[in-house]
Amino acid sequence: TGSTQPQRILKAVQNNATWGDAESVIATIDNYCRRKEWAMNVGDDKGPILDSVVSEVSPKVALELGTYCGYSTIRIARLLSPGSCLITLEFNPDCAIIARQIIAWAGLQDRVQLLEGPSKDLIPQMKESFRVKSFDFVFLDHWKEYYLPDTKLLEECGLLRKGTVLLADNVICPGTPKYLEYVRNSPRYESCYFKSHLEYTKVEDGLEKSVFLG
Ligand SMILES: Cc1ncccc1-c1cc(O)c2nc[nH]c(=O)c2c1
Ligand SMILES: [Mg+2]
Numbered sequence: 107t108g109s110t111q112p113q114r115i116l117k118a119v120q121n122n123a124t125w126g127d128a129e130s131v132i133a134t135i136d137n138y139c140r141r142k143e144w145a146m147n148v149g150d151d152k153g154p155i156l157d158s159v160v161s162e163v164s165p166k167v168a169l170e171l172g173t174y175c176g177y178s179t180i181r182i183a184r185l186l187s188p189g190s191c192l193i194t195l196e197f198n199p200d201c202a203i204i205a206r207q208i209i210a211w212a213g214l215q216d217r218v219q220l221l222e223g224p225s226k227d228l229i230p231q232m233k234e235s236f237r238v239k240s241f242d243f244v245f246l247d248h249w250k251e252y253y254l255p256d257t258k259l260l261e262e263c264g265l266l267r268k269g270t271v272l273l274a275d276n277v278i279c280p281g282t283p284k285y286l287e288y289v290r291n292s293p294r295y296e297s298c299y300f301k302s303h304l305e306y307t308k309v310e311d312g313l314e315k316s317v318f319l320g
Contacts, residue, residue, distance in 0.1 A: 111145055112204035115175050118142075119211050126213035128184040135177050135208075140306045147177035148247065148275055149305025155313050156245070156273065160185045163271050165242035169232075170194040171225050171256060172248030176205035176212075178275075182245060183214040193219045193236065195228050195248070225252060229259050240267040246274040246285075253285035261294075261318075268320030279304045279311040289316040 109117075118138040123130040136150040148156055160168075160182050168186070173179055173196035183192050196202045202222045209218050219236070221228050225248060232238040244260065246253050253274055260266050277286055277299070289295045297316040304311040 110200060111143065112175050112201055114143065115139070115145060116204045116207055119208055123211060125211060128180050128212040128214060131180055131208065131212040132177065132184075135175070136306075144306055146174060147305055148181065149177075152275065152300075152302045152305065152311065152313055153178075153181055155300045155302060156181055157185060159271065159273050159313075159315055160243065163243045164190075165192075165271075166190045167238060167241055168192045168243040168245070169241045169265075170245045170247065171252070172196065172246070173205045173220060174201055174247075176208040176220075178245060178247060179205065179209055179218055179220075180212045180214055182243075183209070183217045184212070186217050188217075191217055191219060193221060193232075193238070195221050195223070195225045197222070197224050197248075225256050226259060229256060229265070230263055232263065232265055238265065240265050241270055242267075244270065244272045246272060247276070250276060250280050250282040250285070253282045254288055257285065257288070266318040268318065270318040272314075272316040272318065274314045274316070275311075276304075277312055277314045279309055286314060289314065294319050 119134050123134040139145045173194040179194045209215050289297045295316045300313045302312050
């Protein structure tokens, strides 16, 4: 039986990236996915926008919904100051296995906690089980239908505070119309759109940055 896409991405990293060098892991994945096989990483067009928002927020406690192979996990974690942490949620165990190895290859395992399971089950456990008071930054990149319910769940669980920044991938392609309508019309958010392209393509996509106002 053949290999899976995450396994092929891990192999590309092991064969081309430098152990402990997050930049080389990012570059390797972008080269592989641009030239060999497309994959749903935030990529090297939207990636710098993600970087600039993370750098601006400098989160102490960050959350990522949707790890996949760990590409955006590494983009975020490499910018965190020591003592900060990123919790990333992945429901697919086969992806989680690969992502752990790619995150380790980048030397960032000490700043990342990868939790396996559905976000709707893990989010309500954040305070008690994972001792999170609130998140400073949330990257939404899992499944478009879950962006809105998970945002409401984060609100209900008291995991957002005045100034928490939500950044959502794929708000144009595949598109998250219900989420966009909510954050753009709710008085509890200040929202803005960063136009870009779907990873490794010329198709329009973008990131929506939404600040929770409390
Ligand atoms: C897979 C795909 N095909 C065509 C167009 C876009 C996508 C696509 C792109 C992404 O960045 C995604 N990120 C998280 N989760 C997704 O499901 C997802 C899907
Ligand atoms: Mg995405």
